[in-house]
Amino acid sequence: MNDRARNPIAPPAASVLSHLRRTEEMAAARDSIGNFEAQHCARRWDASLYRPVADEMLHAEFPQWRDTIAWPEGKRFAACLSHDVDCVQLDSRYELARTIALHFRHAGDVGKKLKHLGSVVGLRKAPRKFDVFTPWVEAEQRLGFRSTFFFFPTRVRERHIIDNVYRWDDRTTYRDETCTVREIARDLRRRGWDIGLHGSYLSPLSYEMLAEQKEDVEKAVGETIVASRQHNLHFDAARTPALLEKAGLLVDSTLGSNRDIGFRAGTSYPFRMWDAAARDWLRLVEIPLVLHDGALLRPDNLDLEVESAFAVCKTVIDRVAETRGVVTLLWHPDKAALPDWFALYTRLLEYIHQQNGWGASARDIHEWWASGGMGARHHALVEKLAEAAR
Numbered sequence: 001m002n003d004r005a006r007n008p009i010a011p012p013a014a015s016v017l018s019h020l021r022r023t024e025e026m027a028a029a030r031d032s033i034g035n036f037e038a039q040h041c042a043r044r045w046d047a048s049l050y051r052p053v054a055d056e057m058l059h060a061e062f063p064q065w066r067d068t069i070a071w072p073e074g075k076r077f078a079a080c081l082s083h084d085v086d087c088v089q090l091d092s093r094y095e096l097a098r099t100i101a102l103h104f105r106h107a108g109d110v111g112k113k114l115k116h117l118g119s120v121v122g123l124r125k126a127p128r129k130f131d132v133f134t135p136w137v138e139a140e141q142r143l144g145f146r147s148t149f150f151f152f153p154t155r156v157r158e159r160h161i162i163d164n165v166y167r168w169d170d171r172t173t174y175r176d177e178t179c180t181v182r183e184i185a186r187d188l189r190r191r192g193w194d195i196g197l198h199g200s201y202l203s204p205l206s207y208e209m210l211a212e213q214k215e216d217v218e219k220a221v222g223e224t225i226v227a228s229r230q231h232n233l234h235f236d237a238a239r240t241p242a243l244l245e246k247a248g249l250l251v252d253s254t255l256g257s258n259r260d261i262g263f264r265a266g267t268s269y270p271f272r273m274w275d276a277a278a279r280d281w282l283r284l285v286e287i288p289l290v291l292h293d294g295a296l297l298r299p300d301n302l303d304l305e306v307e308s309a310f311a312v313c314k315t316v317i318d319r320v321a322e323t324r325g326v327v328t329l330l331w332h333p334d335k336a337a338l339p340d341w342f343a344l345y346t347r348l349l350e351y352i353h354q355q356n357g358w359g360a361s362a363r364d365i366h367e368w369w370a371s372g373g374m375g376a377r378h379h380a381l382v383e384k385l386a387e388a389a390r
């Protein structure tokens, strides 16, 4: 009797030998300090966190479900493309001065206050005339894709030390001109891109903050907004969903990780959020966040080099294509200045296009999912599961 006959989950002998001989490590992938880490092991990406396991289960339980999924123009799956606007100008004097003031206000003792005043030397740096918006728009437009830009409100009643500090009236480089942030948001919307709310760090716990921040973005854009993602993905699963719904938002895309990629809830499908207090499903829909620039590339996160990151993202996209779900990508606008980070995004857009995926904003995906009846059919399956679990 061989190992697998005795224990079906034991790895085959060949793979045991390969692990002992450390064959995998002979490949080139390393982190930024030259180490082979857990994120370079193929077995990490086989784990269930990186698979839409709930979607796979729905396919197995309800085989007819897959055939009822339809995306526009015969596309096989969707990619929700998104950008959290955390700053609007590289080396901005406005933003640095406000950040220093914010840190100064929050610093407890005089020593710490003086330390923050030391950062004032940064104000001597000239702001860079770099357009952080247009490269994304052009890359998406080339393939007929659109995305959501989540903007941070100017009206924030209690600003946390890690909140953003730009304002609607700040001016920055956009399409070879100098425009206010308000003008940029309006122009993006006019050209078919979606604008969402990037709620402040403390807003997920306060209806008042969410409502006034939504209104603030709407006033700036001149139109109702439907989508939100919380800054730093700060969220309270027990309370925030009901507050977002009460504030009038229709779709959220915060369910992801700052430090990792994958499927937090095991699903790539948009789904109705659970209100833990009312013990009921809300109308508010979650489009889970799956792939994230900082999680993949930052040295304090997965710290993958670009080729490994691309390979891992392809694997995840293939899994979503298989279940015909939605793979959400988040790339921060200011990262247009980092060639590797930006190139990874454009390669992924091309891969999604080759695989017959639909690159769209959170607003468009939500609208398609709701109006095509897929949302209702998906929720009926969730209700069936709940019934079976009773």
Ligand SMILES: [Zn+2]
Pocket: 084, 085, 086, 198, 230, 231, 232
């Ligand atoms: Zn943010």
